[in-house]
Amino acid sequence: MEEKKIIGIGMVVGTGLIIAGILFSNCFTVDTGEVAIISTFGKVERVETEGLNFKIPFIQSKEFMEVREKTYYFGKTEEINTSLEVSTKDMQTITIELTLQASIIDPEILYRAFKNNHEARFILPRTREIVQATISKYTIEDFVSKRTEISKIIFEDLKDDFKQYGIAASNISIVNHDFSDEYERAIEQKKVAEQAVERARAEQEKLAVEAENKVKLAEYALREKELQAKANAIESNSLTPQLLKKMAIEKWNGELPKVQGQSNNFINTDI
Template identity: 30%
Template sequence: MKNKRARAGIIAGVIVVALLALGISATTVVPAGHSGVVVTMGRVQKTALDEGLHFKLPFVQQIILMNNKIQKTEVASNSVSKDLQTVSSSVAINFHITKDAASDIYQNIGEQYADTVLQPAIQESVKAVTAQYTAEEMITKRSAVGDEIGQALSDKVSEYGILIDKFNIINFDFSEEFNAAIEQKQVAEQNKLRAETEKEQQIIEAEAAAKQKVIAAEAEAEATLKKAEAEAAANEKINASLSDGVLRYQQIEKWDGKYPNVVSSDSGILVTIPDQGNTGTTESGNGN
């Protein structure tokens, strides 16, 4: 009797476990940021499951989780520039797959789609774009080169349901010879710019000095003109103030008290005036 009860208990336990296992196998949970690809007896359904709890056929259907979150990959690539310089580049890509494309990607590419499709497309895009630019242009137009590579990559992988969210060039490396040539060119340009700056400064200083001389000369000429005008005005005033009486008075003031020995008159008579203190003689004649 006891053995029968024990067997019954065991059977009941097995049934309960089986029911629990069946219940668990009949449900599945698709976590956030994922799509559930339904595989029924090896056949992939076109529509993937959304996030959340879903029911499935136990032991018949399998749910494959595909990541729809933004993922990141970094790739090193070697290429050749337009001027045949070797370019070693390192790029970083943010990408994700769409929910609608999850089933097709799993069926046609597999879960390793990043290695199967994305990586080769990155290499091809980098090489195709860098071949259109010289090495120097890749340095000076780095942002434009990055945008062009990103667009080329997006065009290649979008048909698979892989979307490129962001493309960045981490680094461009060139040969040592090219780096040395670029450095020499930069030094030469800096020296040229410095020489041009110094020349312009000298020209500015020379022009300033010449302008200063012109200003000084003009000021001196103006001062001389004003002085001459002042002297002329003063002489004019003096001449206007002089009369015959004043002139005779000035002559008397300047006379030393001595008469000249000989004076003439309008009649032609010569008169000899004796020295002061002596008796002199006066001669006159009419020219005969």
């Protein structure tokens, strides 16, 4: 009798331990910046946030999802190259490196749409699509001069597109870009041609200035001659016979000439 009682107690204790183990194994902790998606027979039931949580054994399952802001880098690293190769409006190829900051604000919507594979199935390919679609509207020269403006347009398109799936894009930045070798050579040739044009323009402007200066000097010289001629004419018109006699008297020193010719050049003082 006592043996059966002991066996019974052992079974109860064992069962209790098994139940406790099952219950304990179905308690879980969610870290800060994460959530747990609880599903019942595959159907999303609820979303648990940080702290200690519990799910029904055998019936419910859980999957963790990181919801904190994350930076996605599209570029070249030692392990992998995820740079974006896009085509411009004038069919030039640009290799772009960019960063995207985004966080999850509605994990249930995102999980229902992509399970827990939203990065590979949505964020990365959708970013590539929007970057390509935006840059294809600009020529390569427009891209260089309007890179900041283009980044803002890409960001606005991404933000609107991500929001419907519970993702909040906070920033996108084009950190680097590289052109094809053919375009680099074309740019170099264009710079050389522009420099030659600038030198020619500067030389032409110099010659024009020199010619203009010569014209001005000739005009000044002509003007000076005209003014001198007018002054001479005024002076000539002002020299009347009376004025000439007066000037001669003022210059006479009072001495009579020692030698006189047949012509009488002696000053007439009757005036």
